[in-house]
Amino acid sequence: MKANFQNILTSSFLLYLDHTILKRGDGYTNVSSKFFPISGTYNGFHTYAAPFKQIVSDASISGANQLTGIYLDNTFIVPGQSGLVAINHHDGQVIFSNNKNSNTISGDYAIKDFNVYLTDKSEDYLLFATKMEPKNRKPQTLTGLAVNEITYPAIFLRLINSQNEPFAFGGTDMTSCYFRALVTSNSMYNLDAACGILRDSSHDFFRTVSNNDLKLNAMSSYTGSAYNYTGIATGDNVYISSVSVSQVKTSNSAEFKNLNPDIVAAFVDFDLEVVRAPHAY
Numbered sequence: 001m002k003a004n005f006q007n008i009l010t011s012s013f014l015l016y017l018d019h020t021i022l023k024r025g026d027g028y029t030n031v032s033s034k035f036f037p038i039s040g041t042y043n044g045f046h047t048y049a050a051p052f053k054q055i056v057s058d059a060s061i062s063g064a065n066q067l068t069g070i071y072l073d074n075t076f077i078v079p080g081q082s083g084l085v086a087i088n089h090h091d092g093q094v095i096f097s098n099n100k101n102s103n104t105i106s107g108d109y110a111i112k113d114f115n116v117y118l119t120d121k122s123e124d125y126l127l128f129a130t131k132m133e134p135k136n137r138k139p140q141t142l143t144g145l146a147v148n149e150i151t152y153p154a155i156f157l158r159l160i161n162s163q164n165e166p167f168a169f170g171g172t173d174m175t176s177c178y179f180r181a182l183v184t185s186n187s188m189y190n191l192d193a194a195c196g197i198l199r200d201s202s203h204d205f206f207r208t209v210s211n212n213d214l215k216l217n218a219m220s221s222y223t224g225s226a227y228n229y230t231g232i233a234t235g236d237n238v239y240i241s242s243v244s245v246s247q248v249k250t251s252n253s254a255e256f257k258n259l260n261p262d263i264v265a266a267f268v269d270f271d272l273e274v275v276r277a278p279h280a281y
């Protein structure tokens with residue numbers, strides 16, 4: 001099935017939140033590291049992962065080092081050279097067509113202060129049944145992060161409900177969508193900073209992004225340079241009509257005993273509105 005408006009809106013809103021945290025909060029840290037071999041990813045390819053995720057892939061964020069290529073034994077290469085097939089910023093991976101275990105792979109890049117994820121899981125499942133690892137692995141022996149390893153601070157976004165209401169003659173409706181973001185952090189300072197930025201997005205407009213404009217391959221990776229959010233957010237106008245923030249209050253109940261004591265969290269609820277003509281075919 002081809003992507004419809006709801007698919008495009010949800011992915012566009014995630015990109016907007018990611019861009020907003022990075023832009024308004026300088027929400028990134030420039031690092032350098034090696035990439036380490038990991039298994040169980042893409043059949044027929046050799047994958048090497050950074051000890052951090054996610055890597056900034058938005059070229060519109062000034063000051064953030066863009067991972068457009070990597071160093072193979074101190075020689076800088078880009079996709080299409082020396083067997084480098086693609087760069088997966090979301091999972092912090094570089095993908096080769098041949099084995100590079102005897103080589104040293106390294107890179108200079110920026111990691112997000114808050115990772116962003118789309119999720120279909122409930123908030124209680126994410127808080128109590130999901131293993132999350134701290135983003136900063138520096139005090140430990142550095143290794144590559146697995147694909148399914150979730151690191152925090154992070155923002156988990158999901159659609160709660162949506163509806164259409166008549167707006168104008170000719171089949172024009174107002175589509176309203178209610179999203180909830182679960183924001184997890186390792187400190188109250190960072191949690192308050194992120195939630196404050198998201199709260200202040202109330203009454204903002206953002207534009208949708210066509211999935212084709214991201215130019216990802218079948219491995220959700222870039223075969224060329226990263227994308228520029230401001231250059232591809234050119235679709236329908238979406239209005240953020242309201243935003244509310246509520247912190248997760250812990251207690252001594254049995255459920256909260258399973259919560260990582262180093263995690264602080266908050267809910268951020270968004271009401272989005274967009275005028276469209278869904279009945280025109």
